[in-house]
Amino acid sequence: MAYTKADPGSRRDAIIEAAARQFAKAGYDATTMRDIASLTGMLPGSLYYHFRSKEELFAAVHEEAIQKICDSVVRAIDPAADPWTRLEQAASGYLESMLMHDSVYAGIIVTEFPRRRSRNLREQLISHRQRFERLFADIVDELPLKDGVDRSYWRLALLGMLAWTYVWYRPGGDPPKVIAQTMVRMLRNDTAQADS
Incomplete structure (x- = not known):
């Protein structure tokens, strides 16, 4: 370019x-x-x-990356759907953006870790990520999970699984939507209430 x-x-x-x-x-x-x-x-x-600096530019790039993924997640969600369906949709939107449409930006989110940066930059990156994670936290809070399931860890487990696909995904295999649905259902099978 x-x-x-x-x-x-x-x-x-x-x-x-x-x-x-x-x-x-x-x-x-x-x-x-x-x-x-x-x-x-x-x-x-x-x-x-x-x-003013490379750090400021990186923060802008990271914020753009998060915005692209957030937009994709929000577009994928049907607000009228039940929480499990919305979670599958959100996960699918995340993977579609990360693997198919915005992979350059996604790579920055997956490979650059806030703890390795200055305090100011670290706080900005964490703030960006929290905005993205809030989309999932709001849905996970509504899930009918078994008593005793820690929703924060549950959400982090799902997001970790989804993020790791950036490393191993190769075009030609299952599409992002199938991967997203499979990962959500794997966690659901062990943690959902029996009637959900």
């Missing part, structure tokens, strides 16, 4: 897109602002008009 003259908003978008590709390819630590500038066709100093 090469930069073309356009309004400042699209310049910022072009920088975020280029940064996402570079961060996904080389990782945060190995990526320089010069690398990103090269992808956009801009001078390295021009990036600082839009972002």
Whole structure:
């Protein structure tokens, strides 16, 4: 992708897109602002008009990644459906975004961990992730689970299973929707109340 003259908003978008590709390819630590500038066709100093630092740019890329996945999850959910169906839909929306549509952005979320970053950046990344996790927490809170099932751990187990598909998924196998439904049903089989 090469930069073309356009309004400042699209310049910022072009920088975020280029940064996402570079961060996904080389990782945060190995990526320089010069690398990103090269992808956009801009001078390295021009990036600082839009972002004061690589850290600030990474936070913007991470927020965009979370937003893309959140949008996909929300679009997939039928608010009128029962909680189990909504959870399958949410999981499917997550995997569709991560594996099919926004894999470059998803790779950043899956491979860059907040604890390895400065306190300021870590807090921003955690805040982004909490916004995404809240979509699932709200549904899990409504599930008819057996007494004694810890809903926080249940949700984290599901999200961990879903996130790990980014590592092992290969096109040509089961589609994301089938994977999502299978994972939700695996957890449901052992933890749902008998009549649900």
